[in-house]
Amino acid sequence: MKTLGLFRHAKSDWNDARLRDFDRPLNERGRTGAGLMGLHIRHYGVRWKRIIASPAVRVTQTIELAARAAGQMPPLNWDRRIYLASSPTLADLLREQDSDPASILMVGHNPGLEDLIFDLVPDDGSSPLRDEVEEKFPTAAFAVLELEIDAWSQLSDNCGRLKHLMRPRDLDAKLGPQIED
Incomplete structure (x- = not known):
């Protein structure tokens, strides 16, 4: 059994059109959401044996x-392949992990993270959390999957169960979708 955490970067700032997508920072709402989710991830209780992350600015800031909010800085492995990667690319990256850590937290972007959930968790009606992801895997969302594998190299479609899903709006309604007046 392996545990996979997926953490999407927090809400980014689109105000400076001169910036490359890779260089976009977080906006104020994103900064608030990142801190709140950091506390939640810490309290969720999994000790991540490896963290791999996109080096995009919005991910590094998240x-x-x-x-900082969680009071601990874990060791990180930056991998540019995560930046805007597809689900198959993310799965390949996970299959490459050496020393078979029991748990990996991947921090990155959509649609790749969301699609990875769809590929790993069967669409058989048994997962209400998967149904919620189908609605949206918003910025700063955090999901935990249990994978029925002994080694990361065995990762395959439909090998997982979605055990946990948390979004910033679940912890603070002000971080939910903005309603126009």
């Missing part, structure tokens, strides 16, 4: 703020 991790920095989440770690």
Whole structure:
């Protein structure tokens, strides 16, 4: 059994059109959400044996703020392949992990993270959390999957169960979708 955590970067700022997508920082709502989710991830209780993350600015800021709020900075492995990667690319990256850590937290982007959940968790009606992800895996969302594998190299479609899903709006309604007046 392996445990996979997926943490999407927090809400980013689109105000500076001169910035490359890779260089977009978090906006104020994103900074608040990142800290709140960092506390939640810490209290969830999994000790992540390995953390792999996209080096995009919005991801690095999400991790920095989440770690600061949680009072701990975990060792990180930055991997540019996570930046805007598809689900198959993310799965390949997980299959490459050496020393078979019991748990991995991957921090990155959509649609890849969301699609990875869809690929790993069967669409058989048994997972209400999967149904929630189908609605949306928003910025700063955190999901935990249990995988029926002994080694990361065995990762395959439909090998997982979605055990946990938390979004910033679940912890603070002000961080939910903005309603226009």
